[in-house]
Amino acid sequence: MLVLGLVFGIICNMCGGPLQAYTVASTQYILGLFIRVVKMIIVPLVMAGLISGLGNLAQHKGVGRLVGTLAVWIVCASLISLLIGIVTSEFFHPGRLLSSQIGLSHEKMDIPTISLAEQVAHIIPSSIIDAMARNEIMQVTAFSLLFGLGLVSRYKNTTTVILQACNEFFNIMLRVTEIIMKSIPLVVFASTAMVAARSGYQLVISYFYIIMEFYVAIMLLVLAWFCAGFFCMGRDVFRLSRNVVQALILAFSTGSSEAAYSELIENLEEFGIDREVSGFLLPLCYSFNMDGAMMFQSFSVVLIADAYGIHLGFLTLCYILGFLFISSKGMAIVPRGAIIILGNVLPTFGLPPEGILLLLGVDHFFDMARTAASIYGMSVLVGILGRPVQPHNTFPEEA
Numbered sequence: 001m002l003v004l005g006l007v008f009g010i011i012c013n014m015c016g017g018p019l020q021a022y023t024v025a026s027t028q029y030i031l032g033l034f035i036r037v038v039k040m041i042i043v044p045l046v047m048a049g050l051i052s053g054l055g056n057l058a059q060h061k062g063v064g065r066l067v068g069t070l071a072v073w074i075v076c077a078s079l080i081s082l083l084i085g086i087v088t089s090e091f092f093h094p095g096r097l098l099s100s101q102i103g104l105s106h107e108k109m110d111i112p113t114i115s116l117a118e119q120v121a122h123i124i125p126s127s128i129i130d131a132m133a134r135n136e137i138m139q140v141t142a143f144s145l146l147f148g149l150g151l152v153s154r155y156k157n158t159t160t161v162i163l164q165a166c167n168e169f170f171n172i173m174l175r176v177t178e179i180i181m182k183s184i185p186l187v188v189f190a191s192t193a194m195v196a197a198r199s200g201y202q203l204v205i206s207y208f209y210i211i212m213e214f215y216v217a218i219m220l221l222v223l224a225w226f227c228a229g230f231f232c233m234g235r236d237v238f239r240l241s242r243n244v245v246q247a248l249i250l251a252f253s254t255g256s257s258e259a260a261y262s263e264l265i266e267n268l269e270e271f272g273i274d275r276e277v278s279g280f281l282l283p284l285c286y287s288f289n290m291d292g293a294m295m296f297q298s299f300s301v302v303l304i305a306d307a308y309g310i311h312l313g314f315l316t317l318c319y320i321l322g323f324l325f326i327s328s329k330g331m332a333i334v335p336r337g338a339i340i341i342l343g344n345v346l347p348t349f350g351l352p353p354e355g356i357l358l359l360l361g362v363d364h365f366f367d368m369a370r371t372a373a374s375i376y377g378m379s380v381l382v383g384i385l386g387r388p389v390q391p392h393n394t395f396p397e398e399a
Helices: 002-015 017-092 116-123 128-133 137-155 161-181 184-199 202-233 236-243 245-254 261-271 275-288 291-307 314-327 337-349 353-360 363-386
Strands: none
Touching (some): 002 017, 002 184, 002 202, 017 291, 017 337, 137 161, 137 314, 184 202, 184 353, 202 236, 202 291, 202 363, 236 245, 236 261, 245 261, 245 363, 261 275, 291 314, 291 337, 291 363, 314 337, 337 363, 353 363
16 A cells, blocks of 8 residues: 555656645545544543553562562663654654655744643643543543552552453453554555655655664664673573574564564573563563654654654653653554554644654554564563573462
8 A cells, every 4th residue: 555655646746736636635634534533542542551551560469579670671671762762863853854745844833832840730630531532641641640550559469340441441442443453554545645646756765764764773772672681691692682583573574563472482482481481571561661662652753843843852852751651651552552652642742643644654664673673672671580580489389
């Protein structure tokens, strides 16, 4: 559909006249419908995902030391991933390649100046119903975290009806998202056809450079995890990297972290990680530690801002980094969760949610790289935590 959209759009651009105008108008309508649908599902997804994730994490109190170490790693890895995405995007400024293709390059747009005190106050909703109605994703996230923490502290290790309901509701919302994502081929066709109809063959060149710049960021991220593995495991990180090659190839070729799950467990077992340990750590990593997706989000925010001619100051970039760190948790198993979260985060920083349409056409190429990077990050983490921990110490037998 990407190729068809490009070819169709370029032909319309060459023909010009009513055909070009009609193509742009009709594809904009289709893309507008898609944006509305994405906005419709984001609030229940975020609420159910965060509450369910926090509640389920609390069930593993018996492995407190392992979970504690994992939590420290997740925080550090998330911040490093987001920082690499922002720094590389600020260095390359890939959005400038698209600025002439969205009709806003000559309009100077700036985010309204908001003080730090106002930004902090805006995080707390005066009414959660009002926040949900206005799709204030930041306020919904704050409420969900507080509710999840309250649920954990109230019921400790016991499974409650509320948690079971949240789990089931989250599973239903995942199914709804899967149904909606079946329209992605049509959306990809429409988005590429729209931009190609406006810009012609120059679009292909621009996207090629953007993809290459993103892959440079991915390589920096993988290098960071390799260095962390070398610092903690020494030369064993070379053997680990060789062992997980098959899982990385599978993740890259399919763009699906779930498809690589069983292969990754087998590869880690060959390295020396017990299945019981990897079976415990990997699901938590899948929910809270998809480094590639987080780096993609921070990279894309700056890209979209550049494309629309919007300047992001240092304080705003720090604010974006912190908010993406929270909002990305629990969204890894959502189909195209990175792009869905991104589309609903953009308005928080004065950016148009339609900016994700600039990326949808080539998101498959982004998805392949960010999925493989996330799988490698998980492999290094499990390799570090799993090898020194013996199963009988990690998972005490019940009396």
